[in-house]
Amino acid sequence: MRELWSSLVQRRAAAAGLFVCVALVLIAVLAPWVAPHDPVAQFRDALLAKPVWSGGTWRYPLGTDDLGRDLLSRLIWGARVSLAVGIASVVLALVPGILLGLVAAFFPGWIAIVIGRTVDLLVAIPGLLLAIAVVAILGPGLVNTVLAIALVMLPPFVRLVRASAQMEMSRDYVAAARQCGASKPRLMFDTVLRNCAAPVIVQGTLGFSSAVLEAAALGFLGLGAQPPTAEWGTMLASSRGFIETASWLVTLPGLAILVTVIAINLLGDGLRDALDPRLKNHG
């Protein structure tokens, strides 16, 4: 663990990513105390107020939207939504992904074939389209966004766990554990899984960033978080009418998404280099 830490900090880019991620998590957790205003409070006397740098006041540092809601507060609360959706969908994809991947590796035969085919099927549909289909069935909303994204992210996890488990199973230590009489569940979840952890962690981090992107995309299409929830994608969608008049409504939520995704990707790349040197330079 200490090794991992020092290797992350040594890489400037990864360290920067880690720093931004920690800062974002802190902002998200502390949103009720950090945000200057209520994210849904409408200040009717300050509709479309400009940000500080283009002649606004410090009362609304990043300006307000067309309903007079403070943009900074909405962005801060939006971080909460984005990170929560990201974490929830990664966990929801990771748990069944690990389970199915391990089962497919340990039970070759028809079970593995069924799992493999189902995964092929899910991969054949473009991710966003699949997510849209799921949300169309379940109805728009944040919880269903999480379910849709988790389903889209499931196949890579299954494939990854299956492939790395198969590789580990041919190693001597697994044969030794089997000889010692370790039960199948113990072999699966203790002996093998422990040694597949590195690629899974890396994939989980990178999946986290695409979950944030896709959640905002669904929000942008009006299928994710519903108004008045402060969510970055939804905020972008409602800014479309103000491209000519209130450019800060367009630039700032997008910048928030971009910075978050870059930071997570930098952290993920750093983790990959530190944990799994074999994967370097691929992708």
Next chain:
Amino acid sequence: MWRFVLSRLAMTVPTVIGITVLAFALARLLPGDPVEVMLGERMSDKAAHAKMVQQLGLDQPLPLQYLSYLGRLVRGELGASLVNRKSVVSEFAALFPATVELALCALLISALGGILIGTLAALRRGSWVDQGLMGLSLTGHSMPIYWSGLLAIMFFSVWMRDVIPMLALPVSGRLAVVYDIPARTGFMLIDTLLSDERGAFRSAVSHLILPGFVLGTYAMAIVARMTRSCLLETLSLEFVRAARARGLPVWRVVIKHALRNALIPVVTVIGLQTGGLLGGAVLTETIFSWPGIGRWLVDAIYQRDYTVLQGGILLTALMVIGVNLLVDVLYGAIDPRIRHPRV
């Protein structure tokens, strides 16, 4: 070779069957009563409702319903839109060229730009050029295209219009409204070339640039990263050093020897972007009011037009499977090692 193609074809059969099951399930799982949607709220008296259920075969057991659905699929009947009664298949056929044109343009931009960026970065490995270009590609990789689309509109339409009106680009639709071009192929670039309206082709190209570029950014970033790492690997091989030792200039070695060998995996990566491009087209078409499949599907969701949604997703998924199959086969044609894997 034919055996290879047939085996790959056979491998896609279960996937295609699975997709049809999924599309069938989609229509059954959707919330709300389809009959009520079809009849409209005002027309829903009990007798009409029961008659419609029987007409649609909704009173049959599910496996039978699925079989009759398959039968209709094979005959190419995907039903009609619940909103405007247009046939789903003919709508798809009419809109598909627009999406293909956009996706091809994005693919071209991303392939050319990505290979160029990746090559430059590999040649200047470790320098600030390399770091800058890779930083740029990380940004492109992390960019929400629904945001870069809005930024592009802001910059090229709103801001440029005041500063350099010459360079201002159109941001909605496929063609300026003053032109009336009959749809012969559905591909606007070809149709405008065939017509004798002056300036129409230029207008079509200028409408394609921004959406194509925005849609292509993600793929461009991936291609750039892949080109860089493959080229670096190739540049360290014997034959490149041998070429250099023969006194050939660097650019020649890179273009004629190294790049050509590095590009095989890059081509695969480009092919694999198709699914992502079709997904991205949903967003790009929405932002730029591009009359293609993506916007059609999004509109179908808003209008709860379930037949369109079901048929559209099915057809799009089939297209992606087809393209992936094509990439697979082409790859096998280029590289015999894939055709005859050593077991």
